[in-house]
Amino acid sequence: xxxxxxxxxxxxxxxxxxxxxxxxxxxxxxxxxxxxxxxxxxxxxxxxxxxxxxxxxxxxxxxxxxxxxxxxxxxxxxxxxxxxxxxxxxxxxxxxxxxxxxxxxxxxxxxxxxxxxxxxxxxxxxxxxxxxxxxxxxxxxxxxxxxxxxxxxxxxxxxxxxxxxxxxxxxxxxxxxxxxxxxxxxxxxxxxxxxxxxxxxxxxxxxxxxxxxxxxxxxxxxxxxxxxxxxxxxxxxxxxxxxxxxxxxxxxxxxxxxxxxxxxxxxxxxxxxxxxxxxxxxxxxxxxxxxxxxxxxxxxxxxxxxxxxxxxxxxxxxxxxxxxxxxxxxxxxxxxxxxxxxxxxxxxxxxxxxxxxxxxxxxxxxxxxxxxxxxxxxxxxxxxxxxxxxxxxxxxxxxxxxxxxxxxxxxxxxxxxxxxxxxxxxxxxxxxxxxxxxxxxxxxxxxxxxxxxxxxxxxxxxxxxxxxxxxxxxxxxxxxxxxxxxxxxxxxxxxxxxxxxxxxxxxxxxxxxxxxxxxxxxxxxxxxxxxxxxxxxxxxxxxxxxxxxxxxxxxxxxxxxxxxxxxxxxxxxxxxxxxxxxxxxxxxxxxxxxxxxxxxxxxxxxxxxxxxxxxxxxxxxxxxxxxxxxxxxxxxxxxxxxxxxxxxxxxxxxxxxxxxxxxxxxxxxxxxxxxxxxxxxxxxxxxxxxxxxxxxxxxxxxxxxxxxxxxxxxxxxxxxxxxxx
Numbered sequence: 001x002x003x004x005x006x007x008x009x010x011x012x013x014x015x016x017x018x019x020x021x022x023x024x025x026x027x028x029x030x031x032x033x034x035x036x037x038x039x040x041x042x043x044x045x046x047x048x049x050x051x052x053x054x055x056x057x058x059x060x061x062x063x064x065x066x067x068x069x070x071x072x073x074x075x076x077x078x079x080x081x082x083x084x085x086x087x088x089x090x091x092x093x094x095x096x097x098x099x100x101x102x103x104x105x106x107x108x109x110x111x112x113x114x115x116x117x118x119x120x121x122x123x124x125x126x127x128x129x130x131x132x133x134x135x136x137x138x139x140x141x142x143x144x145x146x147x148x149x150x151x152x153x154x155x156x157x158x159x160x161x162x163x164x165x166x167x168x169x170x171x172x173x174x175x176x177x178x179x180x181x182x183x184x185x186x187x188x189x190x191x192x193x194x195x196x197x198x199x200x201x202x203x204x205x206x207x208x209x210x211x212x213x214x215x216x217x218x219x220x221x222x223x224x225x226x227x228x229x230x231x232x233x234x235x236x237x238x239x240x241x242x243x244x245x246x247x248x249x250x251x252x253x254x255x256x257x258x259x260x261x262x263x264x265x266x267x268x269x270x271x272x273x274x275x276x277x278x279x280x281x282x283x284x285x286x287x288x289x290x291x292x293x294x295x296x297x298x299x300x301x302x303x304x305x306x307x308x309x310x311x312x313x314x315x316x317x318x319x320x321x322x323x324x325x326x327x328x329x330x331x332x333x334x335x336x337x338x339x340x341x342x343x344x345x346x347x348x349x350x351x352x353x354x355x356x357x358x359x360x361x362x363x364x365x366x367x368x369x370x371x372x373x374x375x376x377x378x379x380x381x382x383x384x385x386x387x388x389x390x391x392x393x394x395x396x397x398x399x400x401x402x403x404x405x406x407x408x409x410x411x412x413x414x415x416x417x418x419x420x421x422x423x424x425x426x427x428x429x430x431x432x433x434x435x436x437x438x439x440x441x442x443x444x445x446x447x448x449x450x451x452x453x454x455x456x457x458x459x460x461x462x463x464x465x466x467x468x469x470x471x472x473x474x475x476x477x478x479x480x481x482x483x484x485x486x487x488x489x490x491x492x493x494x495x496x497x498x499x500x501x502x503x504x505x506x507x508x509x510x511x512x513x514x515x516x517x518x519x520x521x522x523x524x525x526x527x528x529x530x531x532x533x534x535x536x537x538x539x540x541x542x543x544x545x546x547x548x549x550x551x552x553x554x555x556x557x558x559x560x561x562x563x564x565x566x567x568x569x570x571x572x573x574x575x576x577x578x579x580x581x582x583x584x585x586x587x588x589x590x591x592x593x594x595x596x597x598x599x600x601x602x603x604x605x606x607x608x609x610x611x612x613x614x615x616x617x618x619x620x621x622x623x624x625x626x627x628x629x630x631x632x633x634x635x636x637x638x639x640x641x642x643x644x645x646x647x648x649x650x651x652x653x654x655x656x657x658x659x660x661x662x663x664x665x666x667x668x669x670x671x672x673x674x675x676x677x678x679x680x681x682x683x684x685x686x687x688x689x690x691x692x693x694x695x696x697x698x699x700x701x702x703x704x705x706x707x708x709x710x711x712x713x714x715x716x717x718x719x720x721x722x723x724x725x
Contacts, residue, residue: 032113035051035658037668039092039118041121042121046094047091048092050090052081056110061109062074062106064102065118068100070102074094076106077091094121097121100123100127103121104118104119131150133169133171134152134167134176138219144211147186148211149207149208150167151207153203157195163190164181165182177221178221180213180220181222183223185226192478198229201236201283202258207228208227210223234260237257237259237262237309237310238259244288246314248316248321251290252290253288254286254287257284262306264279264280269301270298273291275287296316298314299311299312319338320338321340322340324360328363331402338401344391346392347385351381354371356370365411367414368405370414371416374399394419394421395439420498423440425459425462425463428501437500437514440499441495442457444495451485453489455491464509465507465509466513467512469489473512493518494521497510497515499512499514530554532553533553537577541645545609551603553599555598557595558574560595561591566685566716569582571646572594577643577644577646580608580646580705591626591627629650630644633675638711647703649704651673653724656692658682660684662688662689670684670712682713683707685716697724698724700715
């Protein structure tokens with residue numbers, strides 16, 4: 001019997017918890033529990049039977065689940081009862097619902113304990129949403145279960161990417177109610193720049209629905225979703241940027257122009273800024289081109305007749321930033337200066353001139369003479385080293401002119417701008433957590449996520465976890481460019497990166513990093529001494545179960561087939577058993593057949609063995625293999641559960657005795673199926689749209705898993721259940 005939303009009181013004395021196990025039966029636990037937590041009633045009404053186990057006297061109460069619900073006519077029979085060690089049947093009667101959808105909270109209250117269920121009933125009027133003013137919204141209590149409808153003017157869009165803004169209907173001062181994100185519909189995922197896609201601009205009249213939330217004392221409309229909007233009748237113009245920093249090399253960037261009921265024009269007060277297009281009569285994105293050149297500030301002006309102009313200030317960098325390869329390709333010119341950054345090498349002890357090399361991912365540039373600052377004294381390199389701590393392995397930024405010597409490109413008397421200190425892993429781990437960046441160089445091992453670039457970085461002094469590698473980790477997360485897969489980085493490569501010392505849940509890490517360069521490495525050979533070596537998946541399951549924490553393994557499989565893939569989840573089975581892999585960014589696909597060595601890691605998760613990494617470097621992978629699916633009775637499955645765990649099985653002729661419903665606001669992912677005298681829990685592995693109706697009979701294809709002590713079969717799609725004809 002499934003116990004839902006319970007408060008249980010243990011009668012076992014505290015001392016008994018410290019004594020040795022005894023063969024006697026454990027003492028009973030006092031409880032008030034029900035067979036389900038959520039019940040669904042039809043619109044035309046009816047009776048629902050609740051199986052109640054109450055070991056103390058109880059009384060039933062009926063209350064609205066939210067402030068918008070009405071519970072008139074809902075009764076409980078009997079309305080109270082005596083303590084009992086056996087299950088009691090309680091009937092909940094609901095009349096036909098001609099009003100709005102409603103939910104009732106039925107509580108069974110005893111002297112010390114209580115249990116509760118929720119009964120949902122659709123209504124002829126559909127969802128009830130209370131339309132209120134912004135002032136009324138601000139006075140409502142924080143409650144994620146109640147959505148209110150707000151209509152007002154969009155007064156201030158604060159984040160176009162995340163769709164954050166203020167709305168005001170004139171009943172509150174200032175910008176109004178802060179809306180933390182706008183979604184397409186209730187329960188939808190975020191769409192970046194959704195406001196722009198819908199052409200919702202400041203001044204438009206928007207209707208949305210949201211619940212009253214609060215964050216750090218600020219009232220917020222949370223989980224807001226779109227209902228409708230009307231374009232403002234007021235002429236308006238706006239730019240999405242107030243400033244922009246451009247490279248001296250020249251570039252093109254995108255500028256969003258918002259306009260309503262006007263013809264607009266773009267102009268600039270410098271000749272190195274141009275537009276495509278330069279005018280229009282509707283909202284659109286404009287390509288702004290910044291011509292190459294060093295230094296300067298220009299102002300872009302958006303204008304329309306009768307309206308206050310809007311501006312965006314463009315600052316062009318004072319110096320052209322180049323890669324080593326770009327610098328080396330330049331013509332010699334001592335009158336122009338360029339900026340280059342890279343890893344220092346070749347510093348010689350006692351050198352007074354400052355002759356060394358700078359290396360980035362594109363090549364190496366030579367610095368002939370180094371100054372403390374522009375126009376500084378020559379032959380002061382040892383003072384620069386003493387003052388800055390610059391050394392081989394550090395990441396340095398220099399500026400200077402390009403010249404050549406005997407046909408080789410070089411800087412002539414470049415000067416110091418900044419540098420980032422290089423450390424060993426051991427030295428890095430001794431630093432305090434914070435924002436100070438350091439240079440690290442080491443071997444890529446134990447890749448966890450090849451999308452973001454999460455892996456262990458190992459050198460001769462130790463290992464540290466790298467949480468993401470990007471072109472520039474210092475940018476906001478929405479603007480970071482991921483590079484791990486794009487550059488083909490892999491285990492065995494030697495990578496140099498820059499990042500700060502961080503920690504998460506007690507684990508030391510590089511808290512995001514910027515890529516500098518890497519050397520191609522050989523894929524690592526399987527460990528000579530893994531924690532476990534086995535030849536079947538059944539053996540792998542046993543090894544993981546016997547290990548402590550995460551173990552390294554080598555399993556040499558024969559004809560192991562990938563039976564199902566969903567995101568980071570994959571199921572693999574051979575003739576002996578199955579295992580679930582959970583590895584973000586894995587490249588497995590259903591129908592692949594694997595033969596050979598799989599190098600990986602695994603651990604126990606919620607009571608069963610799970611692989612957390614598969615490396616197929618030493619295995620052969622064939623495509624389009626037949627996917628096995630073993631047909632079983634429920635009794636057969638339960639009789640040999642370990643054998644079939646995580647294998648793809650077909651259960652024919654099962655009946656849904658406890659429904660699953662992930663289609664509404666309240667997710668009920670857990671249910672039950674039965675066959676004859678056998679019964680097992682069933683679990684929706686994903687949260688969207690999965691449903692098993694109570695009483696339905698048919699065939700379920702699924703994966704036997706477990707959640708700690710609970711055996712349960714998991715299904716991933718509605719197509720995995722076929723109703724009987």
